[in-house]
Amino acid sequence: SCPWLARSPALPNTPLRASMAAALARLSLDDARPPPVVVLDLDATIWLPELYAVKAPAGAPADWRPTLGTDVAVLPGAADVLDRLASAPEVKVAIASRSTKAAWARALLDDVRCGAASLAARCAPDQIHVYKGDKQTHLRRICQGLRCAFADVVFFDDARDGKFGNCVSAAELGVLAVHCPGGLDKERWAAGCAAYASGTRGA
Numbered sequence: 001s002c003p004w005l006a007r008s009p010a011l012p013n014t015p016l017r018a019s020m021a022a023a024l025a026r027l028s029l030d031d032a033r034p035p036p037v038v039v040l041d042l043d044a045t046i047w048l049p050e051l052y053a054v055k056a057p058a059g060a061p062a063d064w065r066p067t068l069g070t071d072v073a074v075l076p077g078a079a080d081v082l083d084r085l086a087s088a089p090e091v092k093v094a095i096a097s098r099s100t101k102a103a104w105a106r107a108l109l110d111d112v113r114c115g116a117a118s119l120a121a122r123c124a125p126d127q128i129h130v131y132k133g134d135k136q137t138h139l140r141r142i143c144q145g146l147r148c149a150f151a152d153v154v155f156f157d158d159a160r161d162g163k164f165g166n167c168v169s170a171a172e173l174g175v176l177a178v179h180c181p182g183g184l185d186k187e188r189w190a191a192g193c194a195a196y197a198s199g200t201r202g203a
Helices: 015-026 076-086 102-109 135-146 167-171 186-198
Strands: 037-040 092-097 128-130 153-157 176-179
Touching: 037 135, 076 186, 092 135, 102 128, 128 135, 135 153, 135 167, 153 167, 153 186, 167 176, 176 186
Parallel strands: 037 092, 037 153, 092 128, 153 176
Antiparallel strands: none
């Protein structure tokens, strides 16, 4: 089975899930055909450390912001997937983050590479959502802005459930949510693409 997929309780383990896992075993990063819309979390999905844990150095100016490569690093697996997204211009990309450090996150997105461009530039217009709240709010606004259905979306996030979880909550909307406990990487990417192609969604 594929433990990374978060779906609603209305969708228990099924032969479809087993067949998706078998398809995943045959997929490589380049084979994985992406869905129409990809939504990415940031902290512990694209980069580490999580921004709430980053502190300005003593004596830093009030407008200090963390520097990519010094204070924050893109996860190697996430970098591989971002390169893949750079070669799939037909895919709409959005950000859904609950970080309280929105200004820092937006500045870092200008430096994170997605092929020759930044991840900020790769995102669909006005689809960088960084603010507190349940990710259902982020996803609703993204789908409204992109005029797409929840079923068109694959969402990658490191937090599955519980007080700070996002995947199960997202799946309740009908989004396909892929749990990335060690950050986004080619296996989670391929899992999401295989599941999307198989018709797997949340409730």
